[in-house]
Amino acid sequence: MKVCWPYFDPEFHNLPERIYGPACRVCIDNESMEDCTVIKVDSVNKQGILLEVVQVLTNINLTIVKSYISSDAGWFMDVFHVKDEHGNKLKDQKLINYIQQAIGTIREIENIAKVCSNDVVNNAEQPSEHTAIEMSGTDRPGLFSEISAALADLHCNIVEAHAWSHNARLACVAYISDQSTDTPIDDPHRLATIEDHLTTVLRATSGTPISSGSETASPQEVKTAEFLEGTNMTDVERRLHQLMLSVGDFDMPPLEPMSPSSSPSREGDDEEGRKTMVSIENLHDKWYSIVSIECKDRPRLMFDTVCTLTDMQYVIFHASISSHGGRSFQEYFIRHVDGCTLSTEGEKDRVIKCLEAAIERRVCEGVRLKLSAENRVGLLSDITRVLRENGLVVVRADVETQGEKAVNAFYVRDISGNEVDMDFVKSVKKEMDVIDLEVKNDRATTTIPQPRSPQRSPGLFSLGDVLKSQFERFSHNFIPIN
Secondary structure: OOOOOOOOOOEEEEEEHHOOOOOOEEEEEEOOOOOOEEEEEEEOOOOOOHHHHHHHHHOOOOOOEEEEEEEEOOOEEEEEEEEOOOOOOOOOOHHHHHHHHHHHHHHHHOOHHHHHHHHOOOOOOOOOOOEEEEEEEOOOOOHHHHHHHHHHHHHEEEEEEEEEOOEEEEEEEEEEEEOOOOOOOOHHHHHHHHHHHHHHHHOOOOOOOOOOOOOOOOOOOEEEEEEEEOOOHHHHHHHHHHHHOEEEEEOOOOOOOHHHHHHHOOOOOOOOOOOOEEEEEOOOOEEEEEOOOEEEEOOHHHHHHHHHHOOEEEEEEEEEEEEEEEEEEEEEEEOOOOOOOOHHHHHHHHHHOOOOHHHHHHOOOOOEEEEEEEEOOOOHHHHHHHHHHEEEEEEEEEEEEOOEEEEEEEEEOEEEEOOOOOOOOOOOHHHHOOOOOOOEEEOOHHHHHHOOOOOOOOOOOOOHHHHHHHHHHHHHHHOOOO
């Protein structure tokens, strides 16, 4: 009896590769370089793949010290020289395996970038942990405090929040839950009430409004969406970049006497006063526009610039990134998604302004306050109100809930734009031993020390005294920071 077996094409197992292209190959080399780890990525090219790879590396706090990128002819080849957050090579095998898996399967999660770029992401069929609120508009002193108070009045618990302020514009992404049930807020009528209330807060201007007919007009927007647990921090930061871009923070606002944004020094300048420099020229014979960037080096810098170019609908074909002496040098060969180069001076000027804003908006030169407390309803509102009432402006905020503990990090400035008095830095532990506050002055290393008088001037602002006196009524909620 003749037995017939089904025929299987020997190339069947290669069918996905023949349809979608070869799988993304990741090689991690710890031998070639003495002081850094080399990550090589080869894959079929697609729009946004560079940003997705950089997001993976940035999300685990790796510093990209050098990179070479080539993605012409439908193939993506990239080399990254990276260090961990302590400046060392990658030694943890679990971390290495994660990088290989995360980048190697990047094609399977290619829709992440599209989801992040949507104005509203709301999938009611999937279980969500929190409700997300996006806010953007014209900034003013105390606005973040007013937003926190408004959410508390609306019986919303702020689980996590991230806010950036730059050039008198504010972008904020907050994750909230119902105050009584600690569940997502999905009632359409209540969500509409929250949006209307927060929109009213954003539109309550103080000082000279920005003309709605000018290029610097920034519409006030509040949008809600469901938030799925597990969203990476880089996704949130990309959304903050997009919100800032939408409200035009790349244009300087009219100078106002009480605006902290009117400080003459630029946030992108380094210790020697060297400024951020961005230039664009066209390589006509190759049909590329070359974007050259020189600025102070810092973590997440490549993510910020690649994110901006990608969200402005430009394709990066080649790039070279390096850093020397605390300065970063980046060169991108780009075209618009329609295949055209930057042909007009207006388009070049806009790209230059947007890149400068992307570089500057993350940098916060000021006093960093980090407070840790047992989480409770209204805690964020109380803290930000104390800062506002004593003349401190929040220029950046990162608020997170870790179990039963709330960790709040704020960058603050004096409302007039001057530096906050730092006499309390050495004595703050002694003055605030009940509360325990971590304080860091990011400009302390660049400020010339002044002779200290035996007694503090009566008119000199002391943050330590203020926080000690006004936090005493709820200081029992605070616990030490490890």
